[in-house]
Amino acid sequence: MVNCKMQKLGEERSVIREIFEYGNKRKQEIGADKVFDFSLGNPSVPSPDAVNAEAIRLLGSMPSVALHGYTSAAGAPDVREAVADYIRTAFGVPMSASLIYMTCGAAASLTITLNALCEAGDEFIVISPYFPEYRVFIEQAGGTVVEVPANEGFHLDVAAIGNAITPHTKAILLNSPNNPTGAVYTQKELAALSAILVQKNEGRASKIVLISDEPYRELTYGAQVPYLMALYPHTVVCYSFSKSLSLAGERIGYIAVSPQCENAEALFAAVCGAGRAQGYVCAPSLFQRVTAKCLGQSGDIAAYRENRDLLYNALVQDGFTCIPPEGAFYLFMKSPEPDAKAFCERAKKYELLLVPSDSFGVEGYVRISYCVARETIEGSLPAFRLLAKEYGL
Amino acid sequence: MVNCKMQKLGEERSVIREIFEYGNKRKQEIGADKVFDFSLGNPSVPSPDAVNAEAIRLLGSMPSVALHGYTSAAGAPDVREAVADYIRTAFGVPMSASLIYMTCGAAASLTITLNALCEAGDEFIVISPYFPEYRVFIEQAGGTVVEVPANEGFHLDVAAIGNAITPHTKAILLNSPNNPTGAVYTQKELAALSAILVQKNEGRASKIVLISDEPYRELTYGAQVPYLMALYPHTVVCYSFSKSLSLAGERIGYIAVSPQCENAEALFAAVCGAGRAQGYVCAPSLFQRVTAKCLGQSGDIAAYRENRDLLYNALVQDGFTCIPPEGAFYLFMKSPEPDAKAFCERAKKYELLLVPSDSFGVEGYVRISYCVARETIEGSLPAFRLLAKEYGL
Numbered sequence: 001m002v003n004c005k006m007q008k009l010g011e012e013r014s015v016i017r018e019i020f021e022y023g024n025k026r027k028q029e030i031g032a033d034k035v036f037d038f039s040l041g042n043p044s045v046p047s048p049d050a051v052n053a054e055a056i057r058l059l060g061s062m063p064s065v066a067l068h069g070y071t072s073a074a075g076a077p078d079v080r081e082a083v084a085d086y087i088r089t090a091f092g093v094p095m096s097a098s099l100i101y102m103t104c105g106a107a108a109s110l111t112i113t114l115n116a117l118c119e120a121g122d123e124f125i126v127i128s129p130y131f132p133e134y135r136v137f138i139e140q141a142g143g144t145v146v147e148v149p150a151n152e153g154f155h156l157d158v159a160a161i162g163n164a165i166t167p168h169t170k171a172i173l174l175n176s177p178n179n180p181t182g183a184v185y186t187q188k189e190l191a192a193l194s195a196i197l198v199q200k201n202e203g204r205a206s207k208i209v210l211i212s213d214e215p216y217r218e219l220t221y222g223a224q225v226p227y228l229m230a231l232y233p234h235t236v237v238c239y240s241f242s243k244s245l246s247l248a249g250e251r252i253g254y255i256a257v258s259p260q261c262e263n264a265e266a267l268f269a270a271v272c273g274a275g276r277a278q279g280y281v282c283a284p285s286l287f288q289r290v291t292a293k294c295l296g297q298s299g300d301i302a303a304y305r306e307n308r309d310l311l312y313n314a315l316v317q318d319g320f321t322c323i324p325p326e327g328a329f330y331l332f333m334k335s336p337e338p339d340a341k342a343f344c345e346r347a348k349k350y351e352l353l354l355v356p357s358d359s360f361g362v363e364g365y366v367r368i369s370y371c372v373a374r375e376t377i378e379g380s381l382p383a384f385r386l387l388a389k390e391y392g393l
Numbered sequence: 394m395v396n397c398k399m400q401k402l403g404e405e406r407s408v409i410r411e412i413f414e415y416g417n418k419r420k421q422e423i424g425a426d427k428v429f430d431f432s433l434g435n436p437s438v439p440s441p442d443a444v445n446a447e448a449i450r451l452l453g454s455m456p457s458v459a460l461h462g463y464t465s466a467a468g469a470p471d472v473r474e475a476v477a478d479y480i481r482t483a484f485g486v487p488m489s490a491s492l493i494y495m496t497c498g499a500a501a502s503l504t505i506t507l508n509a510l511c512e513a514g515d516e517f518i519v520i521s522p523y524f525p526e527y528r529v530f531i532e533q534a535g536g537t538v539v540e541v542p543a544n545e546g547f548h549l550d551v552a553a554i555g556n557a558i559t560p561h562t563k564a565i566l567l568n569s570p571n572n573p574t575g576a577v578y579t580q581k582e583l584a585a586l587s588a589i590l591v592q593k594n595e596g597r598a599s600k601i602v603l604i605s606d607e608p609y610r611e612l613t614y615g616a617q618v619p620y621l622m623a624l625y626p627h628t629v630v631c632y633s634f635s636k637s638l639s640l641a642g643e644r645i646g647y648i649a650v651s652p653q654c655e656n657a658e659a660l661f662a663a664v665c666g667a668g669r670a671q672g673y674v675c676a677p678s679l680f681q682r683v684t685a686k687c688l689g690q691s692g693d694i695a696a697y698r699e700n701r702d703l704l705y706n707a708l709v710q711d712g713f714t715c716i717p718p719e720g721a722f723y724l725f726m727k728s729p730e731p732d733a734k735a736f737c738e739r740a741k742k743y744e745l746l747l748v749p750s751d752s753f754g755v756e757g758y759v760r761i762s763y764c765v766a767r768e769t770i771e772g773s774l775p776a777f778r779l780l781a782k783e784y785g786l
Contacts, residue, residue: 001599001600001602002509002510003508004512006508006509007509007663009666009667010661010663010664010666011662040463042462042463043462046456046457046458047457052452052457055448055452056453059448060445063439064439064440064445065436068440068639068642069641070642104673105674108672108673112672119397133669136670137672140670140671248461248463249462250678251674251675251676262394263395267394269395270395271403273399273401274403276403276526276529279504281500284642284644284677284680286643
């Protein structure tokens, strides 16, 4: 009676959610302070004060009908203007409000962009390891996932990407700062990628698109996050305020189509059409207006940095091999045994809840989300030490 | 380079939006008080006071990380519990929180339900006239639209629905109170429909589903709106708070799967899967909590009733033929000439902006959205009188 593919997607809870639910159960059994849940990427620092202040101001001053009524499908005109203005100023690239489409968060930005682009037979390149929902979103849009492994340091293997490009390649999906590795791609490697794409585009009927999934843009520890539109013309930025403003549950973000994109207006129309077909009437109106007033702001990144330093240093000292995170709030750690799932099961004995890398498209690693209370990190360190000892590290 | 179907969907703005944009332009040219825009269904009364009060209370008291963080994909547990409890109490039907899925509004409720149900070859029956996006949503899910005309009074032609059922019929999509006619289906006609469906279900491998699209449930002028779950087991309610709480822009609603539905759990899993595939991570978290505290409330329906009475009485006195609206905030009026588009063009000369019925799947009518300021109605009456005279009414 129901669509089996959808039923399966609904029944197979994501591995991450599965661990999270186990953690909740375990916390009820033995106490919340004794379980070290590093599964979810739910921001652990409050929104900047400006967020609630602006929300309360709007609720108290703007007429209800205007504040809570429909906005245009692409967003309130002044909000789109503010976002375009921010992009022009902050990143020094041309941008027009007419190419900004406000969305219900990163997943909406991605699914709408993929549905807008995808035609029968299209391939989408992702860099493994990658956020598991990329596969769900690409396949739902009718596309084929082409995995290209990152290099040893989890940065771009530009030559490998070049070799993976076929006449069917529609787009390359990049995520920097990266989930799950914390890598931040450099200006140099992105310029090299751009050069290869420009070369591959010669004589192609339609140009290869770069989709830049940027929910972690503001969360870096010194690294610069180059703006892809400045490096490559056929770029679509999928942005979300979920992590920067700690608004993951409010579902608010935007799609920005580069004016230098081939057929930018047609692509933008397709974005509007895909949003319409998927049932996105408009992005939540109160938070459209709130985020337009908080562009470029972020929560307490220093707290994430402290967590990162504390955890990274302790784990390295314990003998684990970790990728130093340059951004986002994930630590990618090598499993001391080849089977990361088995390692995660052993970690569970110490109430350490880690996510095996298999669902991210690579084997032998675990993802540790350090967007948690500092006490959770502190409390977990003896457990990690015992775990290291068990492996003779 | 882009998906042509999506580009076309994005470029062909809906007729309603087209008229609305024309109205905005015209208002700038001759003054807002001289243009009588009856195109959009955007609530014109403020949200009940409890809405902003609860939002401000939550923003001021609930920890930011908990308030603005991800909820479970189906919604915050206490919110789902509150909705299930409300349904049990208000409508006297069994309901479990485990069958409530919070959504980003009515369009999300519908697209997710359709994607959850639709398999290759499925047919979905709609009652014409019907909300134009139904066709977009059904076709995007891969289904085929089967139109069954309403009867003369724009109520259900139960026999015609029965005759339209084939082995491919997956579901029937009902909308009561109705957009665009204002009809509210009676207990008697719904019971008759249920009886036919039960009969048709005999020997069918999978049962026919009733999808009840209910954004106008609370907006009636005396008529009772029977709860479909009490009349037919295989029912999915697609609810939205957009109109009742005047929250159209905030995108908040829910799907309720009847526990008596065949394979209710599998259907609910498919709902979760469809939401996931479409990029709906969770419904906006602040407004999940706000609406859970305002269940069953509504804005100032008396204002809509005054608008309805003023407009309906004047138009009938002018000689127009109108369907008396039993609910929602739309007046469906017969065009005095067969071509409703031509009539709307003539009305434009008097700055009256009406929506021709063609895009709703019937000819010869116009939809007049009376969710406007009372002054707009009062100001429009002389214009309607002149228009009537032009037709010799």
